[in-house]
Amino acid sequence: MAKIKDVAEAAGVSASTVSRVLCNGPVSDKVRKRVEEAMRQLDYRPNLAARRLRSQHTDTIGLIVSDIRNPFFTAVSRAVEDEAYRNGMRVILCNTDENPDKEAMYLRLMQEERVTGVIFAPTRQTVANLDPAALGFPVVMIDRASRDVTTDAVVLDNRRAAAALVEHLLAQGYRDIAGVFGNTSSTGMERHAGFAEAMQQAGLPAPAQFVAPSVEAAEQAVLAMLAAEQRPRALVVSNGVLMLGAVRALKSAGLHWPQDVALAGFDNDVWTELLGDGLTVIEQPVGDIGRAAMAMLLERLDDAGRSPRIVVLQGKLLARGSSAPAA
């Protein structure tokens, strides 16, 4: 494969000049044309490893999420990637399965890659232990954030959104409402807080379950709740993955929504509008989240000194059949 020296010889110039053509440096039009022609002749491709080594910038960002198969992360990551490539950057995607060891391993990998920055959806545990300053690159957290702000972050207004679900269910006439939340992310905690607060405001108890963030765990937990002698009349479910588990549990228990149990949750996944008369959900602005995260990262690269900020986006309540008024 041709290298810069070959191009230089073919064009009768020095390697420096070829490099300048590559980087839009000052070159006369005549020479530039000759060099470009030589590149075409030789089918030249600049070696990115060499370029990165010398120039000390990799134009690469890391995107660390729990599981790309979670439609929320799928959508966010697509937005991040589009935005990254538009800015001439590459993306390294990592799946952690909410496992702190994998998170640590991938953060280490990011250091070896000398990435320009990282967009990260960390577990609670890692948030608590992480020293972002020691990493050597800026981090923008998404979906989850540390309470005490030390890195940039893009999150949903989770308390408000969860409270909105509760208020909606109350307005529809439901009272016995239980919640199901993920136990590994700060997001689950926040949504629980909003749920509990809104229930308390209404003078109601707020029974809640915290489960591992998987369809199966949610399904088991909801089955158990449904089998209890005092079955809840409505369920608030903390995200799309858990909602899938809840729906499976209801189906296998032979129960219908909203007649037997009303449902309301998060994430406007494609299938939520198709089930019965639709599932009531808080739609997250997934595209905006990805784009905002990328934008914050770029701003941070511009100005390393500015104080960390959190972008809080609002969800949108989509009231559908699963929370129709109680009989």
Added chain:
Amino acid sequence: MAKIKDVAEAAGVSASTVSRVLCNGPVSDKVRKRVEEAMRQLDYRPNLAARRLRSQHTDTIGLIVSDIRNPFFTAVSRAVEDEAYRNGMRVILCNTDENPDKEAMYLRLMQEERVTGVIFAPTRQTVANLDPAALGFPVVMIDRASRDVTTDAVVLDNRRAAAALVEHLLAQGYRDIAGVFGNTSSTGMERHAGFAEAMQQAGLPAPAQFVAPSVEAAEQAVLAMLAAEQRPRALVVSNGVLMLGAVRALKSAGLHWPQDVALAGFDNDVWTELLGDGLTVIEQPVGDIGRAAMAMLLERLDDAGRSPRIVVLQGKLLARGSSAPAA
């Protein structure tokens, strides 16, 4: 950030020796321990760009798909990534939106990255024009393949699967069956062929629509088919994305399945089992596809000379409510 020379000095050895520790070369245990201690002290991270430049292998593979939001590609890509990281390789993911220009651009990028290999789901157009030998790295195609085998590939037995759907619908008593297929991939063509063949075998006409591979395009096309005076009694739909469009079309036309129109398609996406009594689909072994592709790539790297081969995997018919016997 510490470099290899710093570690060498700290440990009182040469850079070569540190490098040998890094690469598991021959080093005495005593020295190895000293070096590892120095690395820890300095929080040393090897610079991958430098390593790649010198060693001439990047341990990086490219994964080029149309859209990671398509659950089929989401699942395949997760499998590919797991397998890659298990083998100490990194993955660069690219979304082409079935756009040949983007495909060309990303292939070029892969050359600049000097990737070890690429796993690629190409459009028909690119398959036709591509000269894999000129690329400089091995390619394993997934989901789609060129008729005349010049690269390795992992595909479903699309004809068989499509025919199986037809046979199933026939067995259930359906006769007026129409098909909807994507128009950018060889996969759509293959599935159409299987569909047409099976219909012909039964002595039936095989009306088919070819549409752009988007939910919206499928929705429009199916709406039109449903509005025609001779409405089909059953629909074979070529993939999960198009199926979503078909379901939306039926819903908005106020039609039910299987009473008004039976449905059968591809991709066992999570929601397909939840709609009504479930959607009849061919389940693709998505994990196996990803793993097989990665395995083929590794074998090819071992033996560049061996003749290209195609791995053909079988789909699994999941007969569910949407194709229940005609009244």
Added chain:
DNA sequence: GTTGCAATTGAAATCGATCCCAATTTTTGT
């Protein structure tokens, strides 16, 4: 025809690792 200044160009150092080869140390056999 100089002089001066700006615009181009080239030579050589450099980024941070690996790799080849020679030098040194350790081990083995007798």
Added chain:
DNA sequence: ACAAAAATTGGGATCGATTTCAATTGCAAC
């Protein structure tokens, strides 16, 4: 204890680009 063989270590070249700095060229003004 000594020679030969094996294992370990270091020095220096190298991967392919960018970057710095100095040299050269071109052009305008006098």
